[in-house]
Amino acid sequence: xxxxxxxxxxxxxxxxxxxxxxxxxxxxxxxxxxxxxxxxxxxxxxxxxxxxxxxxxxxxxxxxxxxxxxxxxxxxxxxxxxxxxxxxxxxxxxxxxxxxxxxxxxx
Amino acid sequence: xxxxxxxxxxxxxxxxxxxxxxxxxxxxxxxxxxxxxxxxxxxxxxxxxxxxxxxxxxxxxxxxxxxxxxxxxxxxxxxxxxxxxxxxxxxxxxxxxxxxxxxxxxxxxxxxxxxxx
Numbered sequence: 433x434x435x436x437x438x439x440x441x442x443x444x445x446x447x448x449x450x451x452x453x454x455x456x457x458x459x460x461x462x463x464x465x466x467x468x469x470x471x472x473x474x475x476x477x478x479x480x481x482x483x484x485x486x487x488x489x490x491x492x493x494x495x496x497x498x499x500x501x502x503x504x505x506x507x508x509x510x511x512x513x514x515x516x517x518x519x520x521x522x523x524x525x526x527x528x529x530x531x532x533x534x535x536x537x538x539x
Numbered sequence: 540x541x542x543x544x545x546x547x548x549x550x551x552x553x554x555x556x557x558x559x560x561x562x563x564x565x566x567x568x569x570x571x572x573x574x575x576x577x578x579x580x581x582x583x584x585x586x587x588x589x590x591x592x593x594x595x596x597x598x599x600x601x602x603x604x605x606x607x608x609x610x611x612x613x614x615x616x617x618x619x620x621x622x623x624x625x626x627x628x629x630x631x632x633x634x635x636x637x638x639x640x641x642x643x644x645x646x647x648x649x650x651x652x653x654x655x656x
Contacts (some may be wrong), residue, residue: 466642468584475634475649476584481642519584523641526598528574528586 434458434522438531446539451507453534455520460500464524467496467505470533471516479518480505512538541565541645543635548650555625555654561618561635561647569593569613571639575620577631578649587633588620603629625654 435458445451455465463483468476478487480496483503493508507514515538520531547559559575575587588609589598597609608621618635632651636643 464641468643470584475646476636476643477646478638478642478644481638481640481644485640487644521584521586521642526589527600528589530584530586533583 433527434461434525434529436520436522436529436531438518438520438534440534441532442535442537444537444539445510447510447512449510451510451514451536453505453518453520453536455498455503455505455531457501457503457522457524461522461524463499464522465496465498465503466521466523467494468519468521469514469516470519476519507536510536510538514538543637543645543647545633545635545647545650548633548652550653550655551625552656553626553654556621556623557625557652559620559622559633559635559650559652561620563616563618563637566637566645568611568616571637571645573609573611573618573635573637574643575607575609575618576634576636576643577629577652578634579628579631582631585631590618622652625652627654630654 437456465483467480470476484496517533517535542564544562574589590609606624610619632649634649635647638644
């Protein structure tokens with residue numbers, strides 16, 4: 433199985449800050465990686481697919497990069513509505529696996 | 540508007556069975572692969588099962604293999620998860636999710652399954 437490791441597990445940042453979340457795969461997954469945002473009590477929302485492609489309707493302050501084993505999700509200017517938990521997910525092979533999540537809090 | 544709505548969750552005793560349903564609308568259901576993904580209370584996301592649009596390929600997580608069965612009815616725009624031999628560790632919110640490009644673009648609101656005596 434491919435293990436997905438996210439860091440940090442949580443962070444607190446101010447509005448306007450640049451925020452970076454990293455995701456590492458235990459083996460190469462090319463760009464078969466997605467990012468999701470989940471707010472408390474809500475279903476996850478798709479942000480990015482194939483490592484860097486922005487889902488329709490997602491603000492351009494979100495961006496993704498990386499390939500192989502190392503990936504990043506960047507929020508260029510953190511907004512109040514960006515709080516929540518972010519998950520990466522690989523779809524290179526089964527079983528599909530998620531990272532443990534990164535909880536983002538607004539200072 | 541693309542929409543998924545799960546139903547069928549509830550309280551069940553260990554060893555019992557439950558059938559979850561997911562109703563799709565607003566997109567061509569048969570073009571989309573579907574998955575069930577669960578989230579135990581206070582925990583992260585765990586993929587459970589996957590089925591292609593034509594149901595010609597199915598995969599399960601090892602933790603549910605032999606106990607859960609995924610199926611779909613494209614004529615009814617519906618996805619199902621038959622869960623047998625339920626255990627306490629199956630307690631979670633179960634989401635159905637769909638996509639066409641590898642990731643899961645559309646998610647339902649989830650249905651809670653509680654396994655407890």
